[in-house]
Amino acid sequence: MQLPPFRLERFFAEHEFTAPRLLCASDGETLSVADLFALVPGAEAGLSRLRLGYTDSRGAPELREAIAGLYETISPDDVLVHVGAEEAIYTFMAATLAPGDAVVVPTPCYQSLTDVAVGLGAHASAWLCDPAWGFAPDMAELGALLGGRSRALVLNFPHNPTGYMPAPEVFASMLEMAREHGARVFSDEVYRFSEAEGVAPLPAACDLDERAVSLGVMSKSFGLPGLRVGWVACRDREQLARMAAIKDYLSICGSAVSEYLAVCALRAREAILGRMRELLGRNRALLADFFHARAGMFHFVPPRGGLTAFPGLVSGDADAFCRAALHEAGLLLLPGRLYGAQWPERFRIGFGRADFAENLKKLGEFCQFWDAARA
Ligand SMILES: Cc1ncc(COP(=O)(O)O)c(C=O)c1O
Known part of the structure; x- marks a missing residue:
């Protein structure tokens, strides 16, 4: 590749x-680390007892449980922890796309959202976030872009770099259109929990659609990128299994210390x-x-x-x-x-x-x- x-x-x-x-x-x-310990009674003592063996490749059970608490319909077994959100972009694309497939991706975007797909031999169709419309992508274009062959629709709201967010009903119709065209939604939600005052937060895509994959991370709104803890949440267990099989060739499993600290941060969320x-x-x-x-x-x-x-x-x-x-x-x-x-x-x-x-x-x-x- x-x-x-x-x-x-x-x-x-x-x-x-x-x-x-x-x-x-x-x-x-x-x-x-001291700031975090101050928010979670007993956390410091817990860290010194932590054993430093290999960890559960799906993510520590306590971590998956804490992550599931961020969603409406997700159980700990619907979560696959990754090393950062970046790793999960790779496992999603590699598990979902084959050469000749097409994927619709908003533009501009975080580069791996298009370039991993292209590296796998897929065609990435750009869906323009238009400055003339406050960076809103044009819903009228989406059907044509999804066309007959699109395997996936990538969404990323709040959007990097523009900060654009659609209204919840517009977001729901994006998912509906993807469903009608048989495309799986990969919703990069790494900026969730950073909505501006008065802007309605969006539901997670994985709560709206059982095939959709939601991407989350500790890096952005939690301010903890050094943990390198990201995850996907999805109710389609076969999709998660395909991604897990690819992760076995990447990080295999996460760092015990990072996962422990991520649990602390989610408890103090x-x-x-x-x-x-x-x-x-x-x-x-x-x-x-x-x-x-x-x-x-x-x-x-x-x-x-x-x-x-x-x-x-x-x-x-x-x-x-x-x-x-x-x-x-x-x-x-x-x-x-x-x-x-x-x-x-x-x-x-x-x-x-x-x-x-x-x-x-x-x-x-x-x-x-x-x-x-x-x-
Ligand atoms: C939209 C988007 N997705 C994924 C990532 C990767 O996140 P991480 O660095 O936590 O792996 C970033 C990082 O900037 C991002 O902006």
């Missing part, structure tokens, strides 16, 4: 740990998600004020969910803008071209971190410099 370089991950490999100020991360502010919701609320307001005050310089659609937005320069190229922001102000923004050649004026900004206000102030100063240099 041939896979192209993962542009966004190569960019982070180069800059994430050297850039002075990170302003494009898609994860939320993290916790220390109200506190962790509440803290994140407050931070995102504050940062989202700053983000909107920033771009509304600079409407002559940027196109901006307020994100309805997620931890990122995808603004665009009214004139000029975002590669040059992001490069200068890094060199002149030490700010890491992510050029839209990493999502594909059709996004040259766009860049990704992330607002899930505690230093967002301070970094946004720096970006304001940099914008003055950029504007003056072009006057």
Whole structure:
């Protein structure tokens, strides 16, 4: 199987740990192990008793039980834990697609959602999240894209990078159309629990449709990407078994320590998600004020969910803008071209971190410099 370089991950490999100020991360502010222990009585003592053998390849029973609690219709046996969400994208595609199959994928999107499918010899049909419509994809196009041969429909709401979310009834009709065309839904829900105030959360796809696969992770709204704990939830056990058979050639099973800490975090989920919701609320307001005050310089659609937005320069190229922001102000923004050649004026900004206000102030100063240099 041939896979192209993962542009966004190569960019982070180069800059994430050297850039002075990170302003494009898609994860939320993290916790220390001590912060987590403070939320869960007895957790520290439990960790020191933990045995470090191989773990259950489906995920620890306590972890699958805690994950099942995030859904309406899911039991622990409907959950397959993975090392990060990324591994589960791979096992889903490899378990579902054969050469010559087609899959519909929103664009822009997290690159592995298209490129793993293409690497397996499938055809990925792009479903445009249109900036002219606040990044809503066109429902009228979906039937034609699903066509006769599509095996799967990939959805990703809240959407990376735009933060777009449909209304629940529109989401339900996406699943209905996939069902009518015999396509299985792979719903990348890694940004679940980060909806903006007043935006209705979506039901999980696996609760609406028994063939649908929902993807979840501790990385984003929980702010715990270092655990590398992701999962899929799906009521179709044969689909899960096919994915498990592929996982045996990848991680086999997860880290006992990570799974233990993920159980702690899920037990403390109200506190962790509440803290994140407050931070995102504050940062989202700053983000909107920033771009509304600079409407002559940027196109901006307020994100309805997620931890990122995808603004665009009214004139000029975002590669040059992001490069200068890094060199002149030490700010890491992510050029839209990493999502594909059709996004040259766009860049990704992330607002899930505690230093967002301070970094946004720096970006304001940099914008003055950029504007003056072009006057
Ligand atoms: C939409 C989407 N899916 C999957 C992933 C992979 O998540 P993880 O890094 O936790 O494996 C990401 C990471 O940014 C993402 O944005």
